[in-house]
Amino acid sequence: MNLYSLLKPERINLDLTSRKKQDVLLELVSSFREDEDSGLLVSTLLKREDLGSTGIGKGVAIPHGRSLVVDKLELVVGRSTKGISFDAIDKKPVHLFFLIVAPPQDPGNQYLITLGRVAVVCQELLKRKQYEKPQTPEEFIQLVKEIEGNL
Amino acid sequence: MSDELKILLELQHLDYMIKDWRNASTRKEFRKIGFQLETDNPVEMLLEKRKKLAERINKPLFQMYERILSRYKDWAVVPVIDGFCGGCFSKVPTELSGQRKVLNNCPNCGRFIYWD
Ligand SMILES: [Zn+2]
Numbered sequence: 001m002n003l004y005s006l007l008k009p010e011r012i013n014l015d016l017t018s019r020k021k022q023d024v025l026l027e028l029v030s031s032f033r034e035d036e037d038s039g040l041l042v043s044t045l046l047k048r049e050d051l052g053s054t055g056i057g058k059g060v061a062i063p064h065g066r067s068l069v070v071d072k073l074e075l076v077v078g079r080s081t082k083g084i085s086f087d088a089i090d091k092k093p094v095h096l097f098f099l100i101v102a103p104p105q106d107p108g109n110q111y112l113i114t115l116g117r118v119a120v121v122c123q124e125l126l127k128r129k130q131y132e133k134p135q136t137p138e139e140f141i142q143l144v145k146e147i148e149g150n151l
Numbered sequence: 152m153s154d155e156l157k158i159l160l161e162l163q164h165l166d167y168m169i170k171d172w173r174n175a176s177t178r179k180e181f182r183k184i185g186f187q188l189e190t191d192n193p194v195e196m197l198l199e200k201r202k203k204l205a206e207r208i209n210k211p212l213f214q215m216y217e218r219i220l221s222r223y224k225d226w227a228v229v230p231v232i233d234g235f236c237g238g239c240f241s242k243v244p245t246e247l248s249g250q251r252k253v254l255n256n257c258p259n260c261g262r263f264i265y266w267d
Contacts, residue, residue, distance in 0.1 A: 052188035
């Protein structure tokens with residue numbers, strides 16, 4: 001699978017303004033849901049965070065969940081230059097977020113495959129802080145495409 | 152959206168999560184990705200949250216949720232999409248669609264339905 005083909009410019013926010021966990025989750029979710037569903041999604045994502053932060057270290061977090069609110073997998077990217085406190089496992093602020101929301105009915109297990117792929121691509125994005133370079137969502141998608149071409 | 156419906160939906164989202172964490176190969180994948188847990192027993196922790204959530208709605212409603220869930224194994228609360236029940240795909244009578252804020256059941260399959 002290719003991650004870049006799942007990325008959409010309108011789902012990429014390179015300038016997150018939130019400072020806290022709950023707020024940044026809402027900010028990410030808001031890129032595809034504005035109504036009451038967004039609150040429901042955030043509450044679900046927070047329950048997952050309670051098990052252990054999805055901030056996997058080195059400034060990356062991959063919050064995730066399943067919901068009937070979506071009829072296909074939604075992938076959202078967020079970047080914060082300042083960094084956001086997210087209780088990450090290494091206690092460092094998070095600069096790069098990949099939010100994944102998948103429908104419960106997911107025969108090909110796209111959810112887990114995408115999560116795994118995101119983790120791999122993130123490792124590359126972290127090298128020489130490549131994720132800091134893109135100025136536009138389109139440039140970010142292009143960077144992911146290049147990274148995946150070299151995997 | 153009524154509070155009852157909100158809680159039922161929250162419950163259902165939690166149930167999806169529990170299903171994932173009960174699955175050994177899914178748990179293994181999560182670990183491989185690099186997610187670390189603060190608990191040795193995520194399922195137990197989620198079940199505890201489920202219990203607390205269930206206490207926020209009246210008992211008969213929760214029991215109904217449980218009954219529907221055990222009957223269909225997939226989901227108990229579904230959206231109405233273009234006039235059709237998202238669970239059994241039968242047409243929902245239009246007289247029900249006027250009651251958007253009220254909790255309804257699909258006359259065909261009995262699942263809780265709501266208008267998206
Ligand atoms: Zn039905």
